[in-house]
Amino acid sequence: MNDIIEKALLKAGADIVGFADVKNILKPEIAHLERAISIGVCKNLNENTVRLLDSLKKKAVLMLKKEGYRYLSIPPDSDRAKDSFISNLYPLFPHKIAATSAGVGWIGKNGLLINPEFGPRLSLATVLTNAPLETSKPYEKSMCGNCSLCVEYCPSDAITGKEWSRENPFVDLINLQNCKDHKEGTRSFNGKPNCGFCITICPYGRKQIKSQSA
Ligand code: B12
Numbered sequence: 001m002n003d004i005i006e007k008a009l010l011k012a013g014a015d016i017v018g019f020a021d022v023k024n025i026l027k028p029e030i031a032h033l034e035r036a037i038s039i040g041v042c043k044n045l046n047e048n049t050v051r052l053l054d055s056l057k058k059k060a061v062l063m064l065k066k067e068g069y070r071y072l073s074i075p076p077d078s079d080r081a082k083d084s085f086i087s088n089l090y091p092l093f094p095h096k097i098a099a100t101s102a103g104v105g106w107i108g109k110n111g112l113l114i115n116p117e118f119g120p121r122l123s124l125a126t127v128l129t130n131a132p133l134e135t136s137k138p139y140e141k142s143m144c145g146n147c148s149l150c151v152e153y154c155p156s157d158a159i160t161g162k163e164w165s166r167e168n169p170f171v172d173l174i175n176l177q178n179c180k181d182h183k184e185g186t187r188s189f190n191g192k193p194n195c196g197f198c199i200t201i202c203p204y205g206r207k208q209i210k211s212q213s214a
């Protein structure tokens with residue numbers, strides 16, 4: 001079933017699809033769903049990207065449903081979907097856990113999921129399921145090495161320079177208040193708070209920016 005799902009999602013616009021074993025990681029409310037499908041697209045998280053990720057999630061869900069499996073589909077902009085009963089479950093499972101566990105990437109010093117090919121430029125969505133999918137080897141530690149460009153150039157000094165590992169995954173990487181305060185003053189084209197300099201500066205996946213703008 002892995003192959004069918006992966007091929008269908010890549011064909012429909014995903015740049016990467018990973019499969020994770022999330023048994024023993026999940027909170028009790030969702031512990032019956034032991035697999036996660038991590039879906040990434042190499043685009044800024046704007047309205048079009050949210051729409052694309054939503055359609056990719058729906059595609060995965062339809063395939064799981066057809067085979068009689070259970071699922072919980074977590075939207076990319078989970079923080080904006082606050083008004084439904086199901087949205088109470090979203091904070092129980094951040095997208096980055098699925099992505100590192102599926103071997104899609106590691107958590108960089110900038111606190112973001114870094115994929116060797118796309119760098120931090122992936123926007124993410126997740127589908128949890130009880131389908132017995134085959135899974136990949138998780139990333140165990142950060143591969144940032146000696147690089148500290150994001151630490152040096154973050155305009156709000158939010159990035160502490162500490163390193164993520166699966167053993168110690170909630171280490172203090174980012175001073176979130178600094179980041180939020182800075183973002184409030186820096187609006188994107190659609191009027192929403194934005195910055196993302198820690199994405200632009202990361203050497204991983206820089207060539208993807210060129211190929212996107214070509
Ligand atoms: C709230 C939120 C914010 C807040 C707080 C950020 C934060 N780090 O908590 C603010 C407004 C500051 C923010 C800023 C940004 N955000 Co934001 N944000 C979110 C949101 C909605 C929830 C994150 C959250 O609270 N997670 C809970 C905490 C506990 O987990 P976490 O920090 O996400 O990740 C930790 C765990 O995953 C853990 N972990 C990883 N692997 C494993 C494995 C195991 C076994 C375990 C136990 C744990 C573990 O390590 C991580 C680091 O400690 C997510 C969407 C989502 N539902 O995930 C997007 C999301 C994290 N944001 C995203 C982006 C792109 C940004 C910005 C770049 C936006 C911008 N252009 O300015 C900045 C970057 C700031 C930065 N350097 O982190 C993307 C990240 C994509 C990527 N490649 O990583 C996400 C995933 C949205 C998406 N759908 O793509 N964001």
Ligand code: SF4
Pocket residue numbers: 110153154155156157158159174178179180182183195196197198199
């Ligand atoms: S989004 Fe901007 S302010 Fe926030 S951590 Fe990244 S570079 Fe720093």
Ligand code: SF4
Pocket residue numbers: 108109110111114144147148149150151201202203204
């Ligand atoms: S800029 Fe360097 S230190 Fe920061 S996340 Fe990218 S590789 Fe890691």
